[in-house]
Amino acid sequence: MIKLLPILLAVLYGLAMYRFSVWRTARELDANSTELADPILKHITDRMAQALEIDRIKVHIYEIEPVNGLAAPDGRIFITRGFFNKYRQGQVTSEEMASVIAHELGHVALGHSRRRMIDFSGQNAMRTALAMILGRFIPFIGPWIAGVLMSLLAARLSRSDEFEADAYASALLVKAGIGTGPQKSLFTKLEKLTGARGAAVPAWMMSHPKTQQRIAAIEANEAKWAAG
Structure with a gap:
């Protein structure tokens, strides 16, 4: 029982972190966001809502500068103020x-948003437990190895989610009569918009797939749909 205690404590820690993370995320978003009120974007999201056979798609502006979009565990959709400003400046259509x-x-519909929060907490618990175990056999280096292994696992899961959300978005955009052209053109702009230098980072270490891989996956889906 004593040998299992560190693992049990790590699991309890993971559960506590999950509940705390959900609460903290909701509180942060509530305090720093407002509903998007842009007539052009509303018109285009109404087309997507019609394609999904729902009344409307509610989008919020999250008041931070980094260029990003996110889906909260409670199902809400957010665009950062920095991203919206790029749109207002004409850098994004x-x-x-x-x-x-x-x-x-797509992240919401496919359950990624909620699962990511659970995964994050679970990975923290696994990292803690693994660090305890490896630390007994490989002092000092063991916890570092545990951190690297869990980071690689998290990146792999995240890349899988991104491909799935891309495919969902492509299908929705096609159904709404928008097409995948804007989706692919945005990918070519993202590195410049975000200031990222993804080419310097190995693909297997990135939480998002490389641009060329994402575009290739979209075009493969289009070819498959056309053949079907």
Whole structure:
């Protein structure tokens, strides 16, 4: 029983972290967001809502500067103020913004948003337990190895989610009459918009797939749909 105690404590820690993370995320988003009120984007999201056979798609502006979109565990969709500003400045089109919203809708519809929060807490628990175990056999280096292994696992799961959300977004954009052109064109802009230098990072270490891989996956889906 004593040998299992560290693992049990790690599991309890993971559960506690999950509950705390959900509460903290909801509180942060509630305090720093407002509903998106742009007539052009509303028109285009209404087209997507019609394709989904729902009344409306509610989008919020999250008041932070980094360029990003996100889907909260409670199902809400957010575009950051920094991303919205790029749209207002003409660097991103309304159709490209719609592709971001469609992507985040994919995360919600496919259960990624809630699962990511659970995975994050579970991975923290596993990292703690693994660090305890490896630390007994490989002092000092063991906890570092545990951290690297869990980071690789998290990146792999995240990349899988991104491909799935891309496919969902493509299908929705096609059904809404928008097409996948804006989705692909936005990918070519993202590195510049975000200031990222993804080419310097190995693909297997990135939480998002490389641009070329994402575009290739979308085009493969289009070819499959056309053949079907």
